Amino acid sequence: MRTEITAKLRRILEPASIVEDETELLVYECDGLPLFKHKPDIVVFPATTEQVAQIVRVANEYGIPFLPRGAGTGLSGGAFAAEGGILIELQRMNSILTIDVENRFAVVQPGVVNLHISQAAAPYGLYYAPDPSSQMSCSIGGNVAENSGGPHCLKYGMTTNHILAIEAVTTEGEIIRLGNPAGEMIGMDLIGVIVGSEGTFAIVTEITVRLLPKPQAVKTMLAAFHSVEECSQTVSDVIAAGIVPSAMEFVDAKTIEAVEASVYKAGYPHDAVAALLIEVDGFGAGLDETGKAIVEICRRNNAYEVRVAKDDDERARLWLGRKGAFGAMGRLAPDMITMDAVIPRTRLPEVLVAIDRMSGRYGLAVANVFHAGDGNLHPLILFDSRYPDQVDKIFGMSEEIMKLCVAVGGSLSGEHGIGYEKKDFMDLVFSEPDLDTMMRVKRVFNPTGLLNPAKIFPTRRGCTEIGKHGTTSTAEIGKHVEEILLASPSGRGRRREARARQGAASREGGPGEG
């Protein structure tokens, strides 16, 4: 059958666009989350929408799974071939087709790098707002699939708020077009259904994105704190003051250590326990006052240093540091898992304390760098995948973090998607009927289930135990969380403890102790 499928694909694609070599397939066994691996049987590189449709038809004919992939920077395992099959790599469909300056939109192919859209629009004073930290590499097709966020989504909204029209190939291999560049939605918002469906409803082959005029003025500030509480309180106070920052990012000591050692060195304060990167933008008039108000709030919360970027260069450096943070973790450990959860802003301090304690208990170092403004946490758990016990611990700890976040009124994902990583946690927030309803929506778009199987929905539906590493039921977790929170030591002791742990979990010691 395999040779038959290959023969059919050869009629659609040139030989250089079909990969079957075992060595080459190896690099496609995972995406940005190498914790989960499975090789696809074939990787294809279509150049046109028509080719994508034909490939999908071949997959249907033989009843084999297929899925799209962009840059492979996703962090929930959305773009790995969990059940093998045909991996449709869209990186060669990477042209910016139109930049319509007057109507402020761009038409792009899915393989276009997020940042390249803004670069192409820059000469016209326009840009594409959603800015995931991986924006210098991630593809817009992947952003659409995952409904990606980014620091500036605090003010500007997620990917879905910026997609005006799409062209997509359905699971049957039909080409459809939804929406229009004017942004007027007539009838049901089907774009809204497909954006964020994590590559399980359709393969998006062309995207019309909204472009925004660059803000007239921007003010970027960096505030350094001696405690997580003071830093978190500042976040709440800024929002409570009625200010809408365009971004408000939390960076902890471990992250600062990694970033400052890297090419993205941003001048973050070395001695800070936590720092906030705050940005406001808009009309020039009034922005200075807003900036002053923020500085005042920071000072009131005992920020020991507040710096306002004096020019675009410094501003760019502060942001590059933030955006290079995930990638800089290679300096601290060979592997890392980037958690993604949302919690109410007001619960930040206690949740961070609880995670810190878990870090001690599991003996795995954790760095925190996240979108504080909307409570979108990103605990980065460091480990070494060569040691199976550490991999086990990763599963246990990530499950515990998820349960904790849900227990304090949060949610499973802010922007990275559920993918493969968190599908078994879906039961934490959704009831059986909820999941059934979602499943029915999925069946409308993906009746055969061949498109990107084994994603989003739990494998062991109806079971109160979550995942094979879980031992506690959802009902028990509330109590569990309370215990963790009640046992929190005072801020002072905590800081000492955190410093001691940082020393212990350095590269030489390995993250395996604790």
Add this chain to the structure above:
Amino acid sequence: MLDGTWMANETNKLYLDCIHCGLCLSSCPTYRVLGSEMDSPRGRIYLMRALDEGRTKITDSFIEHMFRCLDCRACETACPSGVHFGQMMEEMRGKIVEENPAHWFSRWMLQYVFPYPWRFQIASRLLELYRVSGIQAMIRETGLLRFLAPRMADAEALMPEIGIERGVTLDSFYRAEGRKQGTVAFFTGCVMNSMLGSINRSSIRLLNAAGYDVIVPGEQICCGALANHAGLRDTAKEMARKNIAAFPIEDLDAVIINAAGCGAMLKEYPLLIDGAERFSAKVKDIAEFLVSTRIFARLKLPLERRVGYDDPCHLIHGQRIRTEPRTLLKAIPGIEFVEIEGADQCCGSAGIYNITQNELSMKILDQKMEKIEKAHIDILATGNPGCMFQFKYGARKFGIELEVAHPVELLARSLGEIQ
């Protein structure tokens, strides 16, 4: 599973620095053209790790993807975790060549021609003969070569149009002008000295004008970069030893090199052999050195042209030198300096890559030339011989009127009368 064969111990497992984030992807010239993970830095590292962990073998496709890398090291400039990609790639290639001898010709050239100045001179002169003899014109006109071997034809077209100019003589001495500031040694580089001699003469004029005595040690040979990139580690090591022995390092303020690829190699001798630190610490690219001298006061004659600068990979990524050449060029009176979009991206020359991986090299060059065409410049300055050849070829291919020069040539033209 963990007993690595080519990365013998934990500290040498450089691939562990890679966290698989993918921030390197769009910095990689081959990934930009091909869009395939195995032709990206992340993919190549993934394969190296898989090999070390026994999950794959050195297959034909493995070799192909390792040698398809330009070794431009743009990924190092993008990597937040500071992965030593160039070092890893060179070690990997060394391992491959050890087990799978490279094509006999390039192997022979690298092992038996490049290390020996006189043999290289002969080879260069044969090349020149080929050009002036009319055989070249005949072959180009009849299209015979293109018919026989398209790959070879493009490689042939890359051959420099420049006549062979005498460079600086080995074992010579050039006295500082005016008040002496110090003594430096000059590393001639094999290509620079035998094909682009005026660049070396310009370099020495500038060093003298800046107040430095220049010695040109006679025992120096090729730096070994081409051999090292091709995986001929032992040849490269031997060359490094000979070069270090050739320079009276204690008596020198610096060892000056004007070819980016050689400079990066000389600075990285400590990665190749023990005891190279003192030598390598004194190696300076000519722009890096001149920028802190009195040369600015000597730039008098105007150059009223639009000049663009393209960063050689082994200067910007290999040595992190970006501003110095620009500062110097901008100091030339009358010059209109133009920043070219994507100046930090590889031109596809990459040593002998444009010959070994011609098709891909040409695609990368095409992307580059489009941007250069848009910049409407009269002169393109760049500091590496391979890149200069590549751009000369690119200009011809695109039909652009463009002078390609080393920054030192433009600087030397601006030198006023001796004070």
